Amino acid sequence: xxxxxxxxxxCAAVLSGMARAEDGYxxxxxxxxxxxxxxxxxxxxxxxxxxQTPTAAVAREELVRGLSGLLGxxxxxxxxxxxxxxxLIGTPAQSAVIAALDLPLDRAGDEGFVLRSVAVKGRALTxxxxxTDVGVLHGTFAYLRLLQTRxxxxxxxxxxxxxxxxxxxxxxxxxxxTIERGYAxxxxxxxxxxPGHVSPQFKDYARANASLGLNGTVLTNPSGTAFAxxxxxxxxxxxxxxxxxxxxxxxxxxLSARFSAPMEIGGLKTAxxxxxxxxxxxxxxxxxxxxxxxxxxxxxxxANSEGQPGPQDYGRSHADGANMMADALAPHGxxxxxxxxxxxxxxxxxxxxxxxxxxxxxxQFRNNVIVQSKNGPLDFQPREPFSPVFGGLPQxxxxxxxxxxxxxxxxxxHLVYLGTQWQxxxxxxxxxxxxxxxxxxxxDGSLFDRKLTSIAGASNIGTARNWCxxxxxxxxxxxxxxLAWDPDLDAKGIAEEWVKMTFTxxxxxxxxxxxxxxxxxxxxxxxxxxxxxAHQMATSHHYGPAPWVNDAGRPDWNPVYYNRxxxxxIGVDRTATGSNAVEQYAAPLAKQFSDPAKTPESLLLWFHxxxxxxxxxxxxxxxxALVTHYDRGVKEVAAMQAGWAALKPxxxxxxFTLTSDFLAMQKENAVLWRDASxxxxxxxxxxxxxxxxxxxxxxxxxxxxxxxxxxxxxxGRTAAPFREE
Ligand code: GCW
Numbered sequence: 001x002x003x004x005x006x007x008x009x010x011c012a013a014v015l016s017g018m019a020r021a022e023d024g025y026x027x028x029x030x031x032x033x034x035x036x037x038x039x040x041x042x043x044x045x046x047x048x049x050x051x052q053t054p055t056a057a058v059a060r061e062e063l064v065r066g067l068s069g070l071l072g073x074x075x076x077x078x079x080x081x082x083x084x085x086x087x088l089i090g091t092p093a094q095s096a097v098i099a100a101l102d103l104p105l106d107r108a109g110d111e112g113f114v115l116r117s118v119a120v121k122g123r124a125l126t127x128x129x130x131x132t133d134v135g136v137l138h139g140t141f142a143y144l145r146l147l148q149t150r151x152x153x154x155x156x157x158x159x160x161x162x163x164x165x166x167x168x169x170x171x172x173x174x175x176x177x178t179i180e181r182g183y184a185x186x187x188x189x190x191x192x193x194x195p196g197h198v199s200p201q202f203k204d205y206a207r208a209n210a211s212l213g214l215n216g217t218v219l220t221n222p223s224g225t226a227f228a229x230x231x232x233x234x235x236x237x238x239x240x241x242x243x244x245x246x247x248x249x250x251x252x253x254x255l256s257a258r259f260s261a262p263m264e265i266g267g268l269k270t271a272x273x274x275x276x277x278x279x280x281x282x283x284x285x286x287x288x289x290x291x292x293x294x295x296x297x298x299x300x301x302x303a304n305s306e307g308q309p310g311p312q313d314y315g316r317s318h319a320d321g322a323n324m325m326a327d328a329l330a331p332h333g334x335x336x337x338x339x340x341x342x343x344x345x346x347x348x349x350x351x352x353x354x355x356x357x358x359x360x361x362x363x364q365f366r367n368n369v370i371v372q373s374k375n376g377p378l379d380f381q382p383r384e385p386f387s388p389v390f391g392g393l394p395q396x397x398x399x400x401x402x403x404x405x406x407x408x409x410x411x412x413x414h415l416v417y418l419g420t421q422w423q424x425x426x427x428x429x430x431x432x433x434x435x436x437x438x439x440x441x442x443x444d445g446s447l448f449d450r451k452l453t454s455i456a457g458a459s460n461i462g463t464a465r466n467w468c469x470x471x472x473x474x475x476x477x478x479x480x481x482x483l484a485w486d487p488d489l490d491a492k493g494i495a496e497e498w499v500k501m502t503f504t505x506x507x508x509x510x511x512x513x514x515x516x517x518x519x520x521x522x523x524x525x526x527x528x529x530x531x532x533x534a535h536q537m538a539t540s541h542h543y544g545p546a547p548w549v550n551d552a553g554r555p556d557w558n559p560v561y562y563n564r565x566x567x568x569x570i571g572v573d574r575t576a577t578g579s580n581a582v583e584q585y586a587a588p589l590a591k592q593f594s595d596p597a598k599t600p601e602s603l604l605l606w607f608h609x610x611x612x613x614x615x616x617x618x619x620x621x622x623x624x625a626l627v628t629h630y631d632r633g634v635k636e637v638a639a640m641q642a643g644w645a646a647l648k649p650x651x652x653x654x655x656f657t658l659t660s661d662f663l664a665m666q667k668e669n670a671v672l673w674r675d676a677s678x679x680x681x682x683x684x685x686x687x688x689x690x691x692x693x694x695x696x697x698x699x700x701x702x703x704x705x706x707x708x709x710x711x712x713x714x715x716g717r718t719a720a721p722f723r724e725e
Contacts (some may be wrong), residue, residue: 011709024466027208027474028148028501031069036150041071043126043153045085046078049093054389055133059089059140062207063128066144081120087143088296089128089136098129102144104159105131111215111250112161113139115146117154123223126156134215134250149500151189160486163444166335166370166454167484168216168254168475169186169209169713170300172223173459175230180221181403181542184409184462184469187221195241197490202245205461210249212481217246218254218456219466220341222302228261231285236292243293252297254337259301259321260309261285263551273324274316282328284644290332298335299325300372305342318342318371319361326366337399340373341390349572349579351377355388356584370454372399375439377581380458381408381534382525385593385603388584390442391432399454400426400443404476406460407542408535409524412469414666415640415659416524417517419479419491426487431586437516440487455484470662471655472725474502475517494516509650516640523640525602527633527670531626532571532599532606534564536677544669545676548704569612570622571605582607601625612685626681630674631693637663637670676703 034040044067049060060077065077066089081097083089092099103114113130126298130136130145142160146153172180173187188201209217219239220230229235243253262281272278289296303310303321311321322338329336340354348356358371365371371393376384380403392400402422409416426440437447445453457480461467468474475498484496495517499510528545529536538546539558547559564572574581575594582593592598596608601616614622641663648656675696678689683700 006390022654024468024471024474024655024658025204027467028478029066029207029211030501031066031144031148033574034070034147034150035071036566037071040147040153042074042075042085043124044087045083046076046087048078048081048086048088049090051090051133051136052094053133055250056090056094057557058207058248060135060139063087063089063140063144066140066147070144070147081125082124084123084294085125086123087126087128089140091130091132091136095129097125098127102127103127103129103327105129107159107161109161111135111138111213112159113142115139115143115156115158117156121633124154126153126205129347136663137210137250138213141213145497146213149381150499150505151458161215162215162485163487164453164455164484165445166216166297166337166452166456167212167214167481168218168297168400168456169214169455169459170218170222170456171459172221172405173219174221175227175235178204179462180223181405181407181458182460183405183464184460184464184467184473184494186463188461188463189242191238195259198241198245202242204247206249208467208477209251209481212478213485214481215250216252216254218256218297218300218337218602220256221302221608222256223306223308228258228264230255231257231261231289232265233288233292236289240293240703244297247295252295253293254297254300254335257299257301257325258309259303259311270314270402271309273312273316273320279324281328282325286328286332286334290334296332296334298329298337298368300337300339301325302339302341302537305344315500317361317364318358319364322369322371323364323366324359326369330366330368333456334368335454336369337372337451337456338369339401340371340387341379341401343379349574349581351574352579352584353580355392358389358396359392359584362393363394363633365396367397367452370397370399370452372401372454372456374401374403375422377584379408382521382529383421383602384534385564385606386428386439388430389429391437391447391586392584394448397450397452397454398442399456400439402455402457402480404457404460404473404480406473406476408537409521409528410666410669411543412460412464412473412666413662414524414669415472415516415663417472417479417491417495417520418476419483419494420518420521422479423484423491426483429589431588437586444487455487457481457484466658471502471659472517474498474649503655504650505607506650509647512643512647516643519636520640523636524634525633526629526636527673530629531601531622532603533563534606535559544706545673545681545703547677548700565681566685567684569610569614570626570681571609572607573609574607578609612687620690621687623685623687627678627690627693630677634667634670634674637667643648672703676700676706679703 044471047063064075090098108114110132111134113135116127118125128139130139175191177187179187258269262271262278266281302308304312322336326336340358342354342357373387373389377387378384428439429438441447460473478495478498482489495514499513535545536545536559538544582590593607599607610622612623616625644660644663679696679700
């Protein structure tokens with residue numbers, strides 16, 4: 001071979017590698033060669049994997065793939081343990097060596113694992129063991145993560161088991177492939193091609209989820225367009241094809257079940273949950289599903305919320321509805337995830353509704369029902385207090401629902417790391433059984449001794465080549481999965497792992513990027529909804545600001561309903577003199593939140609309507625504090641933008657440019673948020689701006705006239721105007 005040909009060949013290899021490599025498709029599973037490969041090579045000379053099941057096969061495949069990439073050489077599979085540095089993976093049943101090691105597998109459960117460095121007959125071995133093949137698979141990903149993050153891989157002594165039983169990604173994907181609140185393209189589930197063609201992408205989807213230990217996926221949207229058709233025979237075959245891809249990865253499929261399905265696809269005249277024919281229909285449907293998908297997970301249900309059908313249409317309760325479905329699924333081991341997001345146009349403060357509708361039925365739900373609540377009592381806002389459903393239903397399985405897709409946090413455009421938001425919620429003290437009753441202890445079942453526990457995240461993935469629309473939104477998928485496995489993990493540690501796996505381990509890059517991620521959510525709160533404000537986004541698209549009364553003289557109902565601003569002050573009174581939502585919390589919190597001086601300033605206007613001149617802890621007026629927060633948000637985005645620009649040498653062009661383009665847009669948007677909000681509130685308060693804050697560049701009329709384009713993924717449903725309580 002001439003040198004020219006060799007050179008051309010090398011260039012092509014490098015170029016094609018780069019082009020394919022850094023478009024974000026590989027997520028945190030990039031397995032690029034480690035600069036420290038030499039350190040690990042003696043510890044990973046060969047792989048011995050005696051398991052024969054499909055799950056054992058994918059674990060071995062992943063390990064070989066990971067080691068080949070990270071250590072830069074193909075691994076030889078060996079039949080025995082002849083070499084020092086062998087990695088032995090399997091269960092005690094598969095390997096006499098593992099069985100003889102006396103590993104603490106009793107603490108690994110059905111899905112956890114043990115990683116252990118051992119010496120057998122004088123040879124150093126690394127053991128990745130589980131009680132099941134799925135445990136081994138999770139251990140394999142955990143082992144690879146150690147290498148990817150350049151952690152030590154000798155002297156391993158790790159035991160890990162998930163703290164929450166069902167760890168699921170909820171897709172709000174419609175069967176026509178649009179996605180409700182999706183900002184990364186269309187649904188990856190191409191129903192028209194299924195079951196005949198099964199895209200190889202589904203395997204990568206399963207790998208990504210399994211790498212985090214997720215074990216469930218709800219394929220369809222629980223909202224209006226979740227056509228009952230997904231429960232018909234031909235469609236179940238499509239779901240079965242997806243289930244077949246997920247199965248080796250330990251992931252079960254679930255479907256949203258439309259409450260009126262017996263009428264829509266069953267020809268019945270009613271969907272009354274106490275009607276024997278309706279009950280029989282669901283039993284027959286469950287039998288049919290399990291004939292086609294023997295390990296089907298169960299149903300996710302949105303009932304009597306935002307116009308969805310439900311048991312209340314027949315004068316029945318949530319418990320009647322959920323239990324009917326639960327009875328149909330129980331013989332097959334299936335579960336009902338019944339959502340507590342039950343918002344409807346009632347004359348009750350919206351943030352009270354979930355608790356007040358579910359509290360009366362505490363103790364009446366079947367064991368295979370989980371009441372799944374959003375983290376806050378409203379709707380995935382940049383900041384809310386935790387929902388009082390957590391801790392309020394001691395005799396009910398209570399599952400957590402987070403939103404990974406950033407409906408209210410700037411879609412895929414704004415850089416907002418959600419690990420900190422979720423950590424704040426999980427660590428919130430409910431006082432349900434005195435101190436030490438955090439939301440995490442409710443969700444992991446330990447507080448009320450619940451065996452069936454769950455955590456779900458509304459997915460942010462779509463057909464975008466990088467899955468999430470933005471690279472940094474991949475971090476939210478990652479963080480969700482890691483917290484689902486262990487809700488006590490630290491958001492910063494998770495961010496560090498993700499940055500190292502996704503970009504580089506060079507501290508000159510990782511420390512500023514992790515710092516930027518860690519403050520990014522507070523930054524968004526600052527420019528969007530500081531001091532406990534919520535839902536100031538325009539009602540239709542939920543992207544940009546609209547705190548005002550609209551051109552027709554009517555409020556863009558959401559923002560005005562939630563800011564209650566007038567000449568006298570701002571905020572929602574949720575104490576005893578207002579909607580008294582505070583009473584839904586345990587006594588110490590109810591007391592604390594009733595007093596503005598004791599309420600955390602970050603939640604001040606959530607619980608209180610206060611005069612513009614109210615004095616904050618530092619002596620500033622509420623007005624000055626509010627304006628200062630908006631302004632700080634803009635400055636922080638500008639700092640992120642500058643910080644990222646300086647990191648160009650560490651990032652490939654494609655991912656660098658996408659992120660810097662989005663940061664530039666975020667900066668413009670933050671200015672808009674700040675100026676529109678300040679202009680509106682100043683028109684009411686009539687107060688001067690604090691020193692150092694420039695007046696909005698445009699008059700209020702300018703912002704009011706702004707028409708943001710209709711956002712993709714937005715269903716355009718207009719919520720019924722809400723009566724004042
Ligand atoms: O946040 C709101 C969204 C709806 C969504 C609803 C829900 C799936 O605006 O698009 O519908 O919550 O969670 O049910």
